[in-house]
Amino acid sequence: MAANENKLERARLAADERRLVAAAAKGSSEAFEGLYRLHAGKVYGLCLRMTGKRETAEDCTQEAFVQAWRSLPRFEARSSFGTWMHRIAVNAVLAQGRRRTERVGADASVEDGLMLTLADGEVGDTGDGIDVEVAIASLPPGARQVLVLAGVYGYSHEETASMLGLAVGTCKAQLHRARQLLGQRLGTEEGSR
Secondary structure (H helix, E strand, O other): OHHHHHHHHHHHHHHHHHHHHHHHHOOOHHHHHHHHHHHHHHHHHHHHHHHOOHHHHHHHHHHHHHHHHHHHHHOOOOOOHHHHHHHHHHHHHHHHHHHHHHHHOOOOOHHHHHHHHHHOOOOOOOOOOOOHHHHHHOOOHHHHHHHHHHHHOOOOHHHHHHHHOOOHHHHHHHHHHHHHHHHHHHOOOOOOO
16 A cells, blocks of 8 residues: 555656646746755755765756756756756766866866865765765766766666766776775775775
8 A cells, every 4th residue: 555655646746846847947936946946955966976075066056957947948858857957967067077177277186186175174084984975975086977877876877978978888997996996995895806
């Protein structure tokens, strides 16, 4: 019986979301605010995992919703609104990364960026040893992004590669590398081989 109730609740939420999308596409800011409330936490979580910095994740979340508002009249509903928002958020993170690279310059290394992240206190140790979120945040950006999309959010290699503008083989190699580095940072068996 609980499974049927869950199924009915999911169907009701999907129908509510479709109504909000339709109203927001016609210009209803109240409807878009409803969509924001439904998806902001998930979008922020994705941005935080991909960037490793709270402030940057907040900026990317805001940029993703601004882009969604501007693009909503063209939303074709071939996927769910949440999936569409994830794609926009990934693009916002990648654009932010390109802007940061342009500002910092080509001679800044990945390690420099990591040390800035950890030194700024944006992501830190809880005192009980390194946790998974800190370990993910400490990965090089390419490996981190592939791990977040494919390993955490379950996108296929093809979808992840498409979102990040990579070859599928590169995506697979980055995921393997990310898992190895993550294992090393967490001190698990897989990473210490």
